Amino acid sequence: MRLPEALYTAAQVRELDRLAIEERRIPGAKLMQRAGAAAFELLRTRWPQARRVAVLCGTGNNGGDGYVMARLARAAGLTVNVLSLGAVEKMRGDAAAARKQCKSAGVAIRNFQTDLLAGHDIIIDAMLGTGLEREVEGEWRAAIEAINASRIPVLAVDVPSGLNADTGHVMGAAVRADATMSFIGLKAGLFTGAGREHAGEIFFNDLNVPPDIYAGVPALVRRLTETSLHGLMPGRRRDMHKGDAGHVLVIGGDRGMPGAARLAGEAAYRAGAGLVMLATHPEHAAHISTACPELIVHGVATPEELRPLLARADVIAAGPGLGQGAWGDALFGAALDTKLPMVVDADALNTLATDPLMHADWILTPHPGEAARMLGMTTEQIQADRFAAVRELNASFGGVCVLKGAGTLIASLYDGVVSVCDRGNPGMASGGMGDVLTGVIAGLRAQGLISPVAARLGVWLHAMAGDDVAASGEIGMLASDLFPHIRGRLNRLVRHAGG
Numbered sequence: 001m002r003l004p005e006a007l008y009t010a011a012q013v014r015e016l017d018r019l020a021i022e023e024r025r026i027p028g029a030k031l032m033q034r035a036g037a038a039a040f041e042l043l044r045t046r047w048p049q050a051r052r053v054a055v056l057c058g059t060g061n062n063g064g065d066g067y068v069m070a071r072l073a074r075a076a077g078l079t080v081n082v083l084s085l086g087a088v089e090k091m092r093g094d095a096a097a098a099r100k101q102c103k104s105a106g107v108a109i110r111n112f113q114t115d116l117l118a119g120h121d122i123i124i125d126a127m128l129g130t131g132l133e134r135e136v137e138g139e140w141r142a143a144i145e146a147i148n149a150s151r152i153p154v155l156a157v158d159v160p161s162g163l164n165a166d167t168g169h170v171m172g173a174a175v176r177a178d179a180t181m182s183f184i185g186l187k188a189g190l191f192t193g194a195g196r197e198h199a200g201e202i203f204f205n206d207l208n209v210p211p212d213i214y215a216g217v218p219a220l221v222r223r224l225t226e227t228s229l230h231g232l233m234p235g236r237r238r239d240m241h242k243g244d245a246g247h248v249l250v251i252g253g254d255r256g257m258p259g260a261a262r263l264a265g266e267a268a269y270r271a272g273a274g275l276v277m278l279a280t281h282p283e284h285a286a287h288i289s290t291a292c293p294e295l296i297v298h299g300v301a302t303p304e305e306l307r308p309l310l311a312r313a314d315v316i317a318a319g320p321g322l323g324q325g326a327w328g329d330a331l332f333g334a335a336l337d338t339k340l341p342m343v344v345d346a347d348a349l350n351t352l353a354t355d356p357l358m359h360a361d362w363i364l365t366p367h368p369g370e371a372a373r374m375l376g377m378t379t380e381q382i383q384a385d386r387f388a389a390v391r392e393l394n395a396s397f398g399g400v401c402v403l404k405g406a407g408t409l410i411a412s413l414y415d416g417v418v419s420v421c422d423r424g425n426p427g428m429a430s431g432g433m434g435d436v437l438t439g440v441i442a443g444l445r446a447q448g449l450i451s452p453v454a455a456r457l458g459v460w461l462h463a464m465a466g467d468d469v470a471a472s473g474e475i476g477m478l479a480s481d482l483f484p485h486i487r488g489r490l491n492r493l494v495r496h497a498g499g
């Protein structure tokens, strides 16, 4: 089943469950049977050779799903060992019934012990799902750490145990799954922060609930997908000229830091800008121009020298290599005085951290460290709840905020929706990648896309290009390796949209 765009919190999925059970009269036990069957089907298709299955079951409905899977695995002739955790005598309702049925089917059920994991081909993690309500401790933590140390493949049921379904934060310890099958509603925490590290490949099954129940629970988080980004790029008239494709002015490159500004400038061209000007420190204007002759490079020492360039720009990209000295502050200040749309990154964000200004139309692109400085928090606090952080940044600074990192988030005051990019890879954690993103977003904005659209499309193109480059390995990727793939992905998007 294709992954839906809509992502939900645990509470929202519980509401969807309630609607299905109470208003559509689908018994919870039936949903549990369907969940167990769907997850077992995934087990068979993804690990067809697996014969010896360890199913770790908690005491709630997540565990109930696991008991259903164990019964089905035994009926299919697999060797199954259920290892249960928690106070099983307190089990009630559907989960208790599933455990009873599993026992009646002759499945071996024992209390979890670390040494019982060895010798299995696959581990099913059905300990904790959306009911996780505190840090894992004791036998739960021991089980999670034993699973992660065992190096046995893991299929997580609904949510990897120990992972916060809303934020992707690890609550003490969390299972590192090779695959996670999530039910009824995809949980937002699987797609950002530590979620991406722990969920493995994500699968979804709607358990065949009536589609109209989703209308009652509006998703506030949405995945970026190629489909959702189709048709956003303006067409290109045969008689258009470079002015029609927009003028970008990159402001950056203080003494000794020419590279960032140059990368942002070239990226703006790769995203389709008609003309890209670069206002940089006079000492390296000449050789940036040699390195990339398409850039209109100006050595600028003062705001007065910057003004003629501001007058010709449609969009400003401020920050790449801007530095935090008087030169950069003066030029950034002059840019803020205009009403031009801006993409603000890197050192210019650090200026905002100390001098929280506002601007009519900007896209801020902090990484977690810059976000922490902007909000007066620690990076750990930002990463502990990235959704809350990006919403707070957006509420504090307005416009559009792009919180970079695994599972980049985009929040926009224009529509209140947070978008998640579930593409990109660790190979992109290298110098210059952020400068390229800044340039791509500015290049799209210059072609007339409104800021929330330019930010979403830019983040998606940048991540897809990074995945294209990583197809030949994630180690040793250069930011400039992305350029041909950004262009390729953008033209493919336009072609498929019939643009």
Ligand SMILES: NC(=O)C1=CN([C@@H]2O[C@H](COP(=O)(O)OP(=O)(O)OC[C@H]3O[C@@H](n4cnc5c(N)ncnc54)[C@H](O)[C@@H]3O)[C@@H](O)[C@H]2O)[C@H](O)CC1
Pocket: 017, 021, 028, 031, 032, 035, 058, 059, 060, 061, 062, 063, 065, 086, 127, 128, 129, 130, 131, 132, 133, 134, 135, 136, 137, 140, 157, 158, 159, 183, 184
């Ligand atoms: N109809 C449905 O509701 C469906 C649910 N599905 C599955 O059910 C789980 C959610 O089940 P729930 O009983 O609400 O909670 P959990 O099973 O995730 O947690 C069980 C239980 O564990 C205790 N607990 C919480 N935190 C901790 C902790 N840190 N350490 C120890 N114990 C903890 C707490 O008492 C919880 O109640 C959902 O994920 C699905 O897997 C079906 O899949 C679909 C139908």
Ligand SMILES: [K+]
Pocket: 062, 125, 126, 127, 128, 129, 156, 157, 158, 159, 160, 161
């Ligand atoms: K689980």
